[in-house]
Amino acid sequence: MASARTPVLLDCDPGHDDAVAILLALAAPSIDLLGITTTFGNCSVEDATRNALRVLALAGRGDIQVAVGAAAPLAGEAALGNYVHGVSGLDGPELPEPLSTPVDQSALQFQVDLLESAHSPVTIVATGPMTNIGLLLTQRPDLISKVDEVIFMGGSTSRGNHTPTAEFNTHSDPEALDVVLTSGVPVRMVGLNLTHQALATPEVVQRMSAMEHRVGQVCAEWMGFFGDSYQRLWEFDAPPVHDPCTVAALIEPALIEWREAFVAVELEGRWTRGTTVVDLYQRYPEMDPNAFVAMTLDATAYWDLVLQSLDTLGGAA
Ligand code: RIB
Ligand code: CA
Numbered sequence: 001m002a003s004a005r006t007p008v009l010l011d012c013d014p015g016h017d018d019a020v021a022i023l024l025a026l027a028a029p030s031i032d033l034l035g036i037t038t039t040f041g042n043c044s045v046e047d048a049t050r051n052a053l054r055v056l057a058l059a060g061r062g063d064i065q066v067a068v069g070a071a072a073p074l075a076g077e078a079a080l081g082n083y084v085h086g087v088s089g090l091d092g093p094e095l096p097e098p099l100s101t102p103v104d105q106s107a108l109q110f111q112v113d114l115l116e117s118a119h120s121p122v123t124i125v126a127t128g129p130m131t132n133i134g135l136l137l138t139q140r141p142d143l144i145s146k147v148d149e150v151i152f153m154g155g156s157t158s159r160g161n162h163t164p165t166a167e168f169n170t171h172s173d174p175e176a177l178d179v180v181l182t183s184g185v186p187v188r189m190v191g192l193n194l195t196h197q198a199l200a201t202p203e204v205v206q207r208m209s210a211m212e213h214r215v216g217q218v219c220a221e222w223m224g225f226f227g228d229s230y231q232r233l234w235e236f237d238a239p240p241v242h243d244p245c246t247v248a249a250l251i252e253p254a255l256i257e258w259r260e261a262f263v264a265v266e267l268e269g270r271w272t273r274g275t276t277v278v279d280l281y282q283r284y285p286e287m288d289p290n291a292f293v294a295m296t297l298d299a300t301a302y303w304d305l306v307l308q309s310l311d312t313l314g315g316a317a
Pocket of ligand 2: 012013014015017018041042127128243
């Protein structure tokens with residue numbers, strides 16, 4: 001008997017790496033993508049929503065419902081990531097026009113309806129600022145029992161990127177991450193310490209380019225734009241493709257080694273707001289571990305999975 005598929009709600013801010021995460025989720029037989037909610041982050045939520053719809057159109061999946069989420073963080077102003085992802089938030093190749101429009105309800109109501117009607121607990125994959133998830137857990141803590149886990153791309157056990165210590169997603173809405181970390185919902189954190197092992201090297205990009213369909217070629221062009229940003233901003237020779245690491249962990253659990261740890265997010269620091277503080281060695285005796293933190297990636301197997309998935313998806317689109 002086929003094993004049960006994992007029901008997934010994907011909350012994202014596409015964004016080049018979010019776009020690959022969407023395609024990976026669509027391609028995986030083991031994932032039942034129940035819907036997508038969008039958030040500000042790499043670009044405005046309007047642009048992120050348009051981008052999500054166009055990525056779905058690229059895959060021929062106008063059936064996947066998209067709900068528009070937060071335009072700003074729970075506290076403070078939105079600091080957008082167009083400096084990395086371009087004016088549109090997904091600069092580079094031309095994409096098809098959307099096949100559908102967003103659902104006529106807020107991301108919060110969409111998530112509530114989805115969780116209330118789910119037959120089994122839902123995995124929430126978050127690859128942008130955590131605002132939508134923070135709102136959900138604040139407004140409807142009773143629905144925590146319908147959430148199997150939150151696996152999010154964000155934070156770091158080491159340095160940041162948006163600031164020297166804070167990663168972009170957690171810096172964008174630290175209050176929302178604090179809600180998630182203190183809610184009691186099971187949490188897995190996929191931080192920069194992990195995703196910087198997921199580099200789209202020239203060999204990876206060449207394998208995308210060699211695919212005989214638009215999905216592969218578009219991904220190669222995305223890596224070109226994303227790679228130029230990473231070279232210009234952080235002197236990377238190849239771009240770290242962060243967001244698909246969350247989805248890949250659901251498809252092939254053995255890809256990543258995890259460590260249980262206490263994780264907090266700094267809300268006050270003048271220079272450190274949005275920084276994730278990860279206690280890998282139980283240095284805070286009074287603080288019990290509250291998350292699993294991704295530590296090591298099998299990068300070869302990761303890229304084999306991503307590339308095989310994109311090729312399958314592209315061939316069928
Ligand atoms: O810091 C990287 C993260 O911020 C990724 O999710 C990227 O898409 C941006 O949202
Ligand atoms: Ca993202």
